[in-house]
Each structure stands twice: as structure tokens, then as C-alpha cells.
Amino acid sequence: MAEFAPDKAAAVIDIGCGTGLVGQALKTLGYSHIDGIDFSEEMLNVARPKGIYRKLVSGDLTTTTVVETGAYQAAVCAGSFAPGHLGPECYPEIIRLVQPGSPIVIFMNGAHFFEDDYPSHIDRLEQSGVWRIIEIKAFNYMSALERPGRLIVAGKC
Ligand SMILES: C[S@@+](CC[C@H](N)C(=O)[O-])C[C@H]1O[C@@H](n2cnc3c(N)ncnc32)[C@H](O)[C@@H]1O
Numbered sequence: 001m002a003e004f005a006p007d008k009a010a011a012v013i014d015i016g017c018g019t020g021l022v023g024q025a026l027k028t029l030g031y032s033h034i035d036g037i038d039f040s041e042e043m044l045n046v047a048r049p050k051g052i053y054r055k056l057v058s059g060d061l062t063t064t065t066v067v068e069t070g071a072y073q074a075a076v077c078a079g080s081f082a083p084g085h086l087g088p089e090c091y092p093e094i095i096r097l098v099q100p101g102s103p104i105v106i107f108m109n110g111a112h113f114f115e116d117d118y119p120s121h122i123d124r125l126e127q128s129g130v131w132r133i134i135e136i137k138a139f140n141y142m143s144a145l146e147r148p149g150r151l152i153v154a155g156k157c
Pocket of ligand 1 (some may be wrong): 015016017018019020021022037038039042043059060061062077078079080084085086
């Protein structure tokens with residue numbers, strides 16, 4: 001994230017922010033304008049008192065949320081793309097939330113990446129000209145476990 005969105009004052013949206021672990025990491029990196037979106041009020045209620053996020057939005061990313069088009073200069077999502085949570089059908093809504101040229105940084109379980117055929121969804125969006133893939137890299141998903149992870153970095157066209 002810090003590599004692709006070096007401006008720490010950029011308005012960043014944490015997708016599927018949950019209890020705020022990603023927001024906390026961004027704050028530690030020096031980001032000053034972090035908002036979060038999640039459809040679980042329970043998770044948002046845990047994140048809210050931490051004081052990390054400027055705004056916490058309740059919204060289902062499988063639908064068009066209340067967030068204004070192009071409201072953000074970067075989107076980040078870690079740990080929220082998984083069966084029963086976010087799926088590739090959420091990509092168009094995430095893309096809608098950021099300005100053209102903005103980075104979208106997604107880190108997910110690498111097993112799901114292949115089992116649920118993310119590559120074909122990613123390619124289709126690239127071929128239709130809505131985003132450009134900057135890189136897709138393999139990383140271990142969790143420091144405590146040996147588990148494949150995939151980092152997807154795209155730029156909104
Ligand atoms: C495994 S948690 C990860 C939370 C956080 N990113 C983290 O790393 O701690 C997945 C989060 O995605 C949220 N989520 C799942 N499906 C969603 C959807 N369709 N729209 C918005 N949030 C969703 C869940 O409520 C949950 O907070």
C-alpha cells in the first residue's frame with residue numbers, strides 16, 4: 001500500500017474493514033485520512049471506539065453503496081475476500097469508490113484465489129478497460145501459518 005499510494009494524506013477506504021486491524025496498520029504507517037466500510041454493524045461497533053477511521057460506512061459491497069463515486073484516492077482490502085465474505089462480484093463497486101488512476105490493493109487467501117477463479121474475473125475487468133493490473137504476487141498469507149496468499153494491485157482506469 002505504502003509503495004502504491006505514497007501520499008499519506010490520501011483519502012483511503014478500507015474495504016471490509018471489520019474491527020479495524022488494517023486501519024490500525026495504515027495509521028501506524030502514517031496515513032491520516034482512513035475511512036472504512038463493512039456490512040456488519042457488530043464489526044463497525046468494535047472498530048468505532050478505536051478512533052482510527054474518519055468515517056465508518058455501513059454498506060454491502062455486493063450492491064451500490066451510499067459512498068460517492070470517486071470519493072477515494074486509494075482502496076485497500078486485506079482478509080475480506082473469501083467464501084461467505086467478499087467475492088469478485090464486489091470488484092465493480094470497489095472500483096467505483098476510487099478516482100481514476102487510484103491504486104486498489106487487495107490481499108487474499110491464495111487457495112480461494114484459484115478455487116473461485118479470480119484470475120478470469122480480474123482479466124475480464126482489465127479487458128473491459130475499468131482497471132489495469134499493476135501486479136499480482138504470491139506472499140505467505142499469515143505470519144503464524146504456512147498458507148499461500150495473493151496480493152493484487154490494480155489501478156483504476
Ligand atoms: C475476515 S473479516 C476481515 C476484516 C479486516 N479486513 C481484517 O483484516 O481484520 C471480513 C470482513 O468483511 C466483511 N464483509 C463480508 N462481506 C461483506 C460485504 N458484502 N460487504 C461489506 N462487508 C463485508 C465482514 O463483515 C467482515 O468484517
